[in-house]
Structures are given as C-alpha cells and as structure tokens.
Amino acid sequence: MVKHTLAVLVENRPGVLSSVAGLFARRGYNIESLVVGETEDRTVSRITLVVEGDERVIEQVSKQLNKQVDVIKIQDITAEETVDRQMLLVKVSADQVARQEILQLMEIFRCRIVDIGRRSLIIEATGEERKIEAIIQSLKPFGIKELVRTGTVALVRGAK
Amino acid sequence: MNGAQYIVKFLENKGVDLIFGYPGGSVLFLYDILGRSTKIKHILTRHEQGAIHAADGYARVTGKTGVCFATSGPGATNLVTGLANAYLDSVPIVAITGQVGVDSIGRDSFQEADIVGITMPVTKHNYLVKELAILPEVLEEAWQVAREDRPGPVLIDIPKDLFAGEFDFAHASATSKRKHKTPLKNELAKQLGKITAVLQKAQKPLVFAGGGLVSSEAEEELKQFIEYTGIPVVTSLMGKGVIPEEEGGSLGMVGMHGRPAANLALSNCDVLVAIGTRFSDRVTGNPQHFLTETCIIHVDVDPAELYKNVHSEIPVVSDAKKFLQMLLTELREEKSSFAFEPWLKQIDSWTKEYALSFRESHLLKPQAVIKAVAEQATDNPIVVTDVGQHQMFVAQYYPVRGKRSFLTSGGLGTMGYGIPAAIGAAFGRPGETVILFVGDGGFQMTVQELAVIAQYRLPLKIFMINNSCLGMVRQWQELFFKKHYAQSVFTEGPDFLKLVDAYGIKALQISKPEDTKTIVDEALRHPGPVVVECLVDAEENVLPIIPPGGQPSEMLGRWHGEAHISSIS
DSSP states (O other): OOEEEEEEEEEOOTTHHHHHHHHHHHHTOOEEEEEEEEOSSTTEEEEEEEEEOOHHHHHHHHHHHHHSTTEEEEEEOTTSOEEEEEEEEEEEEOOHHHHHHHHHHHHHHTOEEEEEOSSEEEEEEEEOHHHHHHHHHHHGGGOEEEEEEOOOEEEEOTTO | OBHHHHHHHHHHHTTOOEEEEOOOGGGHHHHHHHTTOSSOEEEEOSSHHHHHHHHHHHHHHHSSOEEEEEOSTHHHHTTHHHHHHHHHTTOOEEEEEEESOGGGTTTTOTTOOOHHHHHGGGSSEEEEOOSGGGHHHHHHHHHHHHHSSSOOEEEEEEEHHHHHOBOOGGGSOOSOOOOOOOOOSSBHHHHHHHHHHHHHHOSSEEEEEOHHHHHTTOHHHHHHHHHHHOOOEEEOTTTTTSSOTTSTTEEEEOSTTOOHHHHHHHHHOSEEEEESOOOOHHHHSSGGGSSTTSEEEEEESSGGGTTTSSOOSEEEEOOHHHHHHHHHHHHHHTTOOOOOHHHHHHHHHHHHHTOOOOOOOSSOOHHHHHHHHHHHOOSOOEEEEOSSHHHHHHHHHOOOOSTTOEEOOOSSOOTTOHHHHHHHHHHHSTTSOEEEEEEHHHHHHSGGGHHHHHHTTOOEEEEEEEOSBOHHHHHHHHHHSTTOOTTOBOSSOOOHHHHHHHTTOEEEEEOSGGGHHHHHHHHHHOSSOEEEEEEOOTTOOOOSBOOTTOOGGGOEEOTTSOSSOEEOO
16 A cells, blocks of 8 residues: 555634544544644644555545635645655764764764753754655664654755 | 624525524524524524434425524534435535633533534534634635535534623635645546447436435436436435336336336346435445346436446446436437336336235234325325335335425435424425324434424424334334334323424324225314324234345345245245
C-alpha cells in the first residue's frame, strides 16, 4: 500500500481539526501523520495528512473530506514534485566522551544543538522522513532519553 | 434585538410555520419569544426523540426543512437517534439546542453535554455559536447546508445567555463566508454521450431508482424516461413510491426482502442505470461479488457515493432530476430507439413464476392486513412504517402512489420512528389520509406520542401489527440461530386497547382473518385517530430473504407454495 500525502485547506474555525480527525476514525481510515497550521490567509488553515491506502481508499477519503462544510480544497500531492519536511527534537545522553562524537555526527546531518545539559543534549533536525529516521538510528547507541517529531509538511515545487 | 428574537425572526422569514420541540432550562428564553410568534406554531411532543422524528416526517412529506428545538444536556442527547436517522436517509432538518451559558461550558455544568462533539458523525454539519455576532451567518449557512445538494440534518448549539443577549444585528453579516469548492470530476455534461451510447447497445437494461429521486422530486421525469425508453424499473426501499408500483413497468423493491422478479432482473441486467441510490448492503450483500459483469451507470448528487460501495463504469455527479431531464433531451434529439423484447419477456416470466405469496391460514397474517388496507384506502394515502417485519411486508405488499408519500426509516432502521414520523406527516399535509403500520415493539418505543395525536385529533390510521414478539429478530433466530429465541418474545404486554383508550383514541382489534375487511373499513371511515391492533400469526416470516452477504439471485423463499424454503436455482 502506498502512502499518500494530502494537502487539505480548511476554514480556520474551532472544531475543524476534530471533524477531520473524527471522519478518519469513523470511516476506518488510518492517519499516518497530521500537521496543521495557519496559511498565508489567516482565515484558512492547511492540514497535511499522510494516509496509507489503495486508490479506492484515498479517493473515498478525499471525497468524504471534500463534503465537510469547512473543507475548502483537497490536493493529493503524492505524485507531484514536492518539498517534504519533518522536524525532530531529540534529547540524547551525552557524557564528556560521547559529546564530541555526537557533535561530529550531527555536523554530517547538519543538525543543530539547541540545549546542552550536564549529561544530555537536545538536537534539532529537519528533513525528509528518511533523513529523520537516519538521525534517530545514529543517535540510538548513545541512549535516547526523549524524542518528539512532527508529521510531514509538504509544498509542491515550482510555479503551481 | 436579542438572540432569541433574531432566531424566531429568521425562521419566520424562511417560511417556517411549524416547530416540533421540548422546552427546558437553557431554552426558556427562546420559548418565551417563540410563544409570542404569530407565524410559528410549536408542537410539544412528549419526548425529544418524538420531536425530531416528527420534524423528519414533516420534512419528508413536504420537501421543506424540518425544524426542532430541544434544551441542553439530556434534551440534546435525546435528539441523537433522530439526527442519525435523518442523516442516513438524507432528510433536511435544522435542530436548535440550548447550551449552558458561555462561561459555564466545559465545567460539567448542570445539564451540559458536548452535543456538537456527540453529533458530529451524525449531522451534515453542526455549530456551537459562542457570540451573537456570528449568529446571523451561522443560521443562514446552516439553512443552506441542510437543503443543498444531498440534504441532511444540521445542529446549532446556542448557549442560553445568547438567547437573552442584546446585539445590534443590523451590522452583522448574514451571509455565509464559505469559500467555493473545487469543481467536480464526472460532471453530467461530460458523461451524457457515453451513457446514450451504452443504453443504445443494452440488451438487458434496468433502472434502479433510489431515494434521491424522491428528494429531487423527479417522479415526472422518471415516468417520461421510462415511457420513452421502455426500460423496466426496480427501486430501493427509499425509492419506493417514486414510480407507481404494479403499473407501467415498476417491478418493486430489490434487496434482502425484495420482490423476486426485481432481484432477478437486478442480477441479470447488462446495463444498470442507478439513480440516487447508495447501494446499501441490504441490496448488494457482499459488494465485491455484486454485479461484476454489469455496466453500472451510477448517478448521485453526492460524489462520495460513487465508488463507495460498488464499482461503476460511468459515474455521474448530478442531481437526479437534472440528470433525467438532460438525458431525455439528448435521447430525443438523437431519436434513439430501444428494443429489448426478449428481456421484457424474461422479466415477465419471472414475475409470473415467482410471484410474491404467503400462505393463508386460520390465523391472521400481517401481509393480509396490509393488502386489505392497500385495497380499501383508495385516496392515495401517505404510508408510514416503523421498522421490522411489518416494514418489509409493507414494502412488498403496499403499492404506494403519489409524491413523497412513503415514509420509512431506511438507513438507520430506527424502531420507534413510526408514530412521531406519522405525526409530522399529518401536520405537513393536513387533510390527507396518513396510514401508519407499526409493530408492537416499535409502538412501545414512542407510544407516549399518542398524546400529541389525541391533543390535535390527528386523523392517523394506525395499524399495529401485534405478534407479541420482535418479529424480525425472532425470524433471524429461527433461521440462523437454531430457533434460540433469546429475548425476542414479549411474555407480558399491556392491554393495548385500554392503553390507546386511555389516551382518548379509538381502539379497534382484528383477531380473525374474516373480520379484516370490516374493521379496516371502520378504521378508515372513522374521522379521527384510530389504532387497530392486529393480532397476527407470530410465526410468519418475511420471504423471500437473501441470507446475509448473499447476492440478489440467492433468495430463499417458498416458490410454489411448498412448506419449506429453498433457493430459486
């Protein structure tokens, strides 16, 4: 089954997120990730959804979403040329010895250290899902204390 | 002007003349204002479920939007079944509920319930109004949403302080700020050519008419289309009555308890023109095996219905009426002619060989009562059912005629729908005969509404098919659970005649088949409301039946009067 990225423009009103999320739950579709935020127009929010399913499921999801009064537009941007990004914050154990090694690693991934504690570091990273996965894997041996990441946000490249 | 005054004024301007509802703490102010309206009459039901089903019945028979009021908390939650019922059957309703005061929301206040959260899945849309400034916009949008495209229920939840709150509405925007949606795929104009081509080549075409034709009032267009093409018609339960049955080509209802010839035609057609139907599982059985060889032209105003349950070669997003008008014009311009004599002969032979039948005995049969009423009520009455065996018997044996004249809880299958829906129908079309068939189970679910019937002397003819059990449940237990009748038999019941009498309503009883005609006649002639208790054979089953998951051709029935049931092939 293919992962689809849906860009959903919605009215920026209370309850919209809950109605969109509720629709997925009650119709039995799975959300892999969901990110929501205001757009260039403050009255409009953009929900980026990553959904797993075959064509039939994705078509139903899109149509059911489109029926929602507060949904303005849905684009399946899976097949488009897009810029996709996730964000990661990870707190990793780091004594004096490990610290140097982690810093070098993070240099390679072009991540930033945003907090330094006595025994730990917080690292901030953005990138495609694959890169975020790779960063997490590379930090695992040091001991990940806490981790938080966003879902994917995406924009279609070029003039569109 | 205060919020309540604005709401009542808004509804008056929309032409609302009747509201069904039930007051309570959070809507006291609204009722105070409503009570002063000279244009709107309020019908006090005896339960909020009664109010919303009545609004539903009213909307179905009139084509107008049903309106109902309820208070916060339990008042609002009592609407839930009725909203779900209207949602599944696409009935336009605007429900206005009171809510606790704005500052009390979220504190588990007295009679607080998150009704917007609760009803999100069973309404087309809902609103919590937290400030008077947006009230005009919300009311206007809600009114539009309930009616446009595929109709449905909308709920507006309003905190009680807003009813009393003063606001200068002259400066508030009363237009919906909704943005335009993206254009649809599969628009009618683009598909017309394909449809006429497919229809011309069809050897065994069939029209499958659904409830969408009823709500778009396309009866006349359908009739013309059928007359022009000669294509036979089957209907869904919701489409029943859209074309007169047993006249001019209607084969009746398809599905789990459909007419045999209708189901056989559905199984064997090569082109199916499905209009305004969502291919419910009561029709398709397992959708993966449903009509895999047939070219399905699926027309629905709701794009999400296309491909939802079944495949379709030609999907069309269109209102049913517009679709038929445009298709007819196209066919007439092209001077298309149709010939499929062998197909019609085949259907004719099915109709004769597998006619609907039941076995008469010394016991009163529910089918016999329904047939008798259908024969004796000659003024094209509005027919309302509750849910269960009697509902299917009515679908099979009562040929309904006339626009918006068959009311049943199709999608949700709500027991208790019948009495309040019939009340709504009687208010919606005063002067017309309204006949309700209801089982003894469903009767007891909303029996309190008899008080409304008595109060307004609504001339309802209620035939209560009493088999002292939950007939459909009992039937399934007999057929599929080795006759283990778990909790489906009422061992103790009220004296229904006394109960009805206590409400001041005339009560009659039929216990012997030979009395049927006389008593039905007496009931129909009685000028006021009447309840006829029909003591029927409790062992009677609805046949034919397609076993769960089966295909339309896999009906079980008694085909030639034999004692056991068998499949056709």
